[in-house]
């Protein structure tokens with residue numbers, strides 16, 4: 124790995140609040156992907172193919188000083204890089220509206236080799252952790268997709284998983300658990316055998332499709348590799364019970380104990396098709412409330428072997444630290460107006476609004492579902508977002524899948540959803556969560572909130588707002604205590 128340090132300095136002028144878009148052109152080496160590790164600046168990168176220019180953004184931290192930012196660029200697997208052109212162009216900051224073209228910036232590079240770079244301070248790459256376990260073509264594909272540095276959970280869990288031990292993987296939402304278990308699966312996959320070798324069980328069909336998509340991305344042939352000797356593995360999505368019964372061996376489970384119906388079918392799955400001694404079992408979740416009891420159950424019930432390892436990443440902070448939590452108190456009849464006011468105030472690029480499920484009594488009375496009512500209200504009164512979508516249990520699966528794929532293709536979106544969207548759905552662009560109805564438990568709060576703040580190496584703040592009635596304050600306080608976060612009151616004085 125070569126570390127390139129660069130300083131971005133202002134050419135002239137003392138304008139405040141410009142972010143700089145830096146372009147490196149004609150990079151003469153076969154890199155797979157690049158990641159900018161930030162020091163004092165807020166930066167983001169795009170993965171690039173060997174021929175396209177790489178662009179990344181770098182925001183000035185202290186506009187008054189001459190040195191606006193200093194960052195490091197990690198280039199995994201590369202020979203000597205040569206940059207022929209470096210351009211730094213300011214882009215307009217949301218904080219300022221300049222009347223004329225803002226000043227350019229100067230960029231200077233000083234490459235640092237492996238020996239010079241401090242190996243202790245360099246974040247570990249996934250390649251370093253996975254070398255010797257995961258096949259080369261998967262590693263190349265992983266880097267091509269943009270997975271270069273390991274997140275905390277990947278750094279802590281992968282060595283244990285590669286050792287073959289069963290594992291209870293307990294880490295924040297959006298921390299990268301999916302890639303962790305997929306890399307383990309690819310490390311043992313024998314593509315010469317035509318049988319099911321790994322099984323991933325997830326709580327919703329949407330999540331199943333999403334995980335299958337990531338697995339297929341990794342299993343695809345890398346751009347420049349002839350995979351003559353490596354037959355690509357097949358990723359099947361959404362197996363039914365009948366298909367499962369035909370396959371005797373399986374390896375991996377990720378699920379949440381959501382309802383008693385799910386628990387009983389999962390118990391059957393864990394006990395009926397293979398014994399825990401003939402497989403590796405991994406439970407992955409952001410929420411295992413009584414984890415000691417769960418570990419005890421795993422061993423007692425023979426879901427796992429007795430030496431199962433519990434990897435609990437960041438136990439004192441169950442939710443990502445980039446989340447800001449706030450609440451607004453209002454009368455139940457004013458909730459629609461309050462939400463509209465918040466949306467107009469926040470102007471979120473992409474947000475999810477969680478609505479509680481319709482009660483049986485309301486269904487029997489023939490009332491329209493609260494999600495539909497809210498959707499209609501927003502379509503009529505919130506003009507800023509043309510892309511407002513619905514995601515709820517009562518929609519048929521194809522309509523839900525269509526809604527999600529539409530969201531993934533659009534730049535900005537507003538989703539009105541029930542808790543079906545709260546588990547595992549990965550829409551990294553989501554910046555705001557609104558709890559139009561308070562979730563039923565602290566665990567539900569955690570999973571709803573976890574639909575935002577899903578960019579592992581970004582410090583961008585994301586906001587979770589709960590609209591509550593005054594009598595619900597004590598419920599929210601209970602969630603705050605259980606999940607160890609502080610919720611700030613917003614006084615809208617409507």
Ligand SMILES: Nc1ncnc2c1ncn2[C@@H]1O[C@H](COP(=O)(O)OP(=O)(O)OP(=O)(O)O)[C@@H](O)[C@H]1O
Nearest residue numbers: 270272273274296297298299300301302409547549
């Ligand atoms: N090493 C990595 N580098 C960059 N991005 C990553 C890395 N690992 C995961 N991601 C990205 O982080 C996001 C969250 O990852 P993932 O869906 O695996 O989280 P999770 O821990 O399974 O979350 P949840 O508990 O909510 O299901 C995804 O968009 C994924 O592409």
